[in-house]
Amino acid sequence: MRPRATPALAADPRFQEIPRERVSDRVAQELLRLIATGELAPGERLPGERQLAEMMSVSRVSVRAALQQLKARGVVRAVQGGGTRVVAAVDELESSLATLVRVNPSNLRDLMELRASLEVWAARRAAERADDARKAEIARRLAVMRDPDRPSRHKAEDDLNFHLAIAKASGSAVYLHLMSVLSDILEDMFSYHRYALYVRPEDDRLFLEDHARIAEAIASGDGGQAAEAMATHLEHVKARYREEDMARDPALAASRA
Numbered sequence: 001m002r003p004r005a006t007p008a009l010a011a012d013p014r015f016q017e018i019p020r021e022r023v024s025d026r027v028a029q030e031l032l033r034l035i036a037t038g039e040l041a042p043g044e045r046l047p048g049e050r051q052l053a054e055m056m057s058v059s060r061v062s063v064r065a066a067l068q069q070l071k072a073r074g075v076v077r078a079v080q081g082g083g084t085r086v087v088a089a090v091d092e093l094e095s096s097l098a099t100l101v102r103v104n105p106s107n108l109r110d111l112m113e114l115r116a117s118l119e120v121w122a123a124r125r126a127a128e129r130a131d132d133a134r135k136a137e138i139a140r141r142l143a144v145m146r147d148p149d150r151p152s153r154h155k156a157e158d159d160l161n162f163h164l165a166i167a168k169a170s171g172s173a174v175y176l177h178l179m180s181v182l183s184d185i186l187e188d189m190f191s192y193h194r195y196a197l198y199v200r201p202e203d204d205r206l207f208l209e210d211h212a213r214i215a216e217a218i219a220s221g222d223g224g225q226a227a228e229a230m231a232t233h234l235e236h237v238k239a240r241y242r243e244e245d246m247a248r249d250p251a252l253a254a255s256r257a
Helices: 023-036 049-056 060-072 091-103 106-129 132-146 152-169 173-181 183-197 201-220 223-248 250-255
Strands: 076-078 084-086
Touching: 023 049, 023 060, 049 060, 060 076, 106 152, 106 173, 106 183, 106 201, 106 223, 132 152, 132 201, 152 173, 152 183, 152 201, 173 183, 183 223, 201 223
Parallel strands: none
Antiparallel strands: 076 084
16 A cells, blocks of 8 residues: 655745855855954954965855955955955044044043043953963064164054054954044044154153053953053053143143142
């Protein structure tokens, strides 16, 4: 006796066919994961297509398709001369911040106050969570700042790179993207600090001593000491802002005497 044929099941709209995932989709998801965890930071340049394909054991076609997906989503963008860079889609916000600061310089002081709170947190977290590679990067950035043969035109750039190394060491993708939002205006701020507020040789010595204490505390893994060292450094900067304000406004200086 032949077995009865199983009747066809009626279609149920709650259950959908699961599509086979393309390799390019998995590559895109992995790159997104690295960006979300901060392993790939805003502004960081990705390896070339061939290198990515070799490291991820996929074809260059899959890598290229994955990068096209991420470009369409505004997560990465092509850079002049070839290659791809991680970005945060915050150009409009950054532009408005830059305008606020440039129209009214007092807004730079507000930004400095906010930055102080954020960077103290980042220094503590970097000390508590950074691996040896991230700590070595902070030490390398400090060594560049200390190089007596380093041209003075790089002072602001080197200072910003030191603080960005701490941001990466914090392991917080959220904090890294906040730094990305502020990237251009931070360049202006660091230039102002290094070429207007700190102009004397003794200023440079104080600046380097502050940064050395921060780096040493992070290297030792002491979160409390790292937070304190960063707070002290940023308090020095804020004090210099106050000095400048009083120099410009004698009435303010008299009120604080």
